[in-house]
Amino acid sequence: MSGDATKALGKGSSAPGPVPEGLIRIYSMRFCPYSHRTRLVLKAKGIRHEIVNINLRNKPEWYYTKHPLGQIPVLETSQCQLIYESVIACEYLDDAYPGRKLFPCDPYERARQKMLSELFCKVPQLTKECLVALRCRRECTDLKVALRQEFCNLEEILDYQNTTFFGGDCISMIDYLLWPWFERLDVYGIADCVSHTPALRLWIASMKQDPTVCALLTDKSIFQGYLSLYFQNNPNAFDFGLC
Amino acid sequence: MRFCPFAERTLLVLKAKGIRHEVININLKNKPEWFFKKNPLGLVPVLENSKGQLIYESAITCEYLDEAYSGKKLLPEDPYEKACQKMIFELFSKVPSLVTSFLRRQNKEDCSGLKEELHREFSKLEEVLTNKKTAFFGGNSLSMIDYLIWPWLERLEALELNECVDHTPKLKLWMAAMRKDPTVSAVLIDVKAHKGFIDLYLQNSPEACDYGL
Numbered sequence: 001m002s003g004d005a006t007k008a009l010g011k012g013s014s015a016p017g018p019v020p021e022g023l024i025r026i027y028s029m030r031f032c033p034y035s036h037r038t039r040l041v042l043k044a045k046g047i048r049h050e051i052v053n054i055n056l057r058n059k060p061e062w063y064y065t066k067h068p069l070g071q072i073p074v075l076e077t078s079q080c081q082l083i084y085e086s087v088i089a090c091e092y093l094d095d096a097y098p099g100r101k102l103f104p105c106d107p108y109e110r111a112r113q114k115m116l117s118e119l120f121c122k123v124p125q126l127t128k129e130c131l132v133a134l135r136c137r138r139e140c141t142d143l144k145v146a147l148r149q150e151f152c153n154l155e156e157i158l159d160y161q162n163t164t165f166f167g168g169d170c171i172s173m174i175d176y177l178l179w180p181w182f183e184r185l186d187v188y189g190i191a192d193c194v195s196h197t198p199a200l201r202l203w204i205a206s207m208k209q210d211p212t213v214c215a216l217l218t219d220k221s222i223f224q225g226y227l228s229l230y231f232q233n234n235p236n237a238f239d240f241g242l243c
Numbered sequence: 244m245r246f247c248p249f250a251e252r253t254l255l256v257l258k259a260k261g262i263r264h265e266v267i268n269i270n271l272k273n274k275p276e277w278f279f280k281k282n283p284l285g286l287v288p289v290l291e292n293s294k295g296q297l298i299y300e301s302a303i304t305c306e307y308l309d310e311a312y313s314g315k316k317l318l319p320e321d322p323y324e325k326a327c328q329k330m331i332f333e334l335f336s337k338v339p340s341l342v343t344s345f346l347r348r349q350n351k352e353d354c355s356g357l358k359e360e361l362h363r364e365f366s367k368l369e370e371v372l373t374n375k376k377t378a379f380f381g382g383n384s385l386s387m388i389d390y391l392i393w394p395w396l397e398r399l400e401a402l403e404l405n406e407c408v409d410h411t412p413k414l415k416l417w418m419a420a421m422r423k424d425p426t427v428s429a430v431l432i433d434v435k436a437h438k439g440f441i442d443l444y445l446q447n448s449p450e451a452c453d454y455g456l
Contacts, residue, residue, distance in 0.1 A: 115299065
């Protein structure tokens with residue numbers, strides 16, 4: 001997690017200065033799945049960037065000038081342009097930076113990836129609800145049934161396509177957009193939700209072999225340490241694992 | 244379906260770009276079984292091309308058309324300007340469901356609450372126009388984001404929700420400017436027809452989708 005190892009800025013912190021030429025800045029949080037999407041794209045495309053972590057439980061006052069609701073991720077360019085919503089940020093990076101294109105060039109294939117992204121859209125909320133239920137020692141059987149159904153829909157796509165990844169035989173944007181939630185299944189305690197979706201399990205294994213995914217993979221014990229502190233409402237949760 | 248605001252987005256783009264197309268209207272109160280092969284969710288709009296490729300979700304269909312067809316580009320080429328249009332689209336995202344909730348409202352309390360929420364959402368759009376100091380959401384000419392937003396503003400009068408733009412003068416000016424656009428006027432449905440459809444639709448009439456034909 002090199003380059004990501006900075007303490008989260010909170011209330012009373014000074015606003016960081018302008019973004020230097022040749023760099024793009026991402027406002028992030030080390031364990032946030034939405035920011036994770038954008039960090040994957042930054043890494044996959046080899047884009048020079050700096051990371052400013054935000055304390056989401058104690059947001060700096062200046063951060064609301066970057067995002068009206070104080071959400072992450074936000075990209076800031078050296079021309080003071082701000083881009084937010086994780087998917088918009090990912091698309092922006094693919095458009096604005098040369099080199100490896102993560103979205104296909106063909107308009108229909110691009111549309112397919114966007115339709116797949118829509119198919120996935122209930123998963124983030126469901127995984128979060130499962131996590132909260134489990135941590136609060138509540139029942140989450142119905143939630144897990146709902147999540148399994150969503151995973152079935154994705155399984156169907158992989159079965160129908162008969163490809164390793166969601167966009168074909170090579171990893172592409174749609175895989176990176178989905179990945180953060182699958183990386184978290186184990187540490188959230190819901191890895192059994194893919195027990196009946198073998199193609200999805202194969203996809204997970206293939207993703208874990210991708211150099212970009214590996215480079216950003218969070219150590220399980222560090223994630224668990226963060227989750228424990230987070231659910232105890234400890235404001236230092238976001239810095240867990242930093243020296 | 245002739246009265247669907249989501250499908251209207253796609254029709255506006257087809258017309259604005261001069262794309263040759265055929266329209267097949269679907270009775271949303273009595274969907275043909277074969278339509279679920281076009282979109283498993285059974286929703287309109289869906290695009291189908293001569294290669295049998297199917298594209299759905301209105302915003303996705305609009306982007307697809309802009310990318311796949313030559314001529315006037317409705318989305319900006321500049322990556323940041325394009326991202327700005329998408330951020331405005333997100334800002335607008337609560338309006339469709341608020342309008343649907345208003346249509347289906349049960350009582351007076353729901354009504355005033357929903358009107359207030361709509362008013363709040365419209366204020367956000369007003370702020371964009373104020374900050375940009377332009378006539379349209381993408382600049383001084385009409386572009387994709389204007390077409391994506393328009394169908395719901397078109398329906399305000401028929402829904403008796405004009406008061407929701409009372410405190411948003413720039414948005415009102417934008418609405419007037421939109422009505423002058425040749426593409427918008429070509430696709431525009433008059434207030435009477437909108438009201439006729441809405442009445443039948445709320446009664447779950449299978450004739451609703453064909454109102455006026």
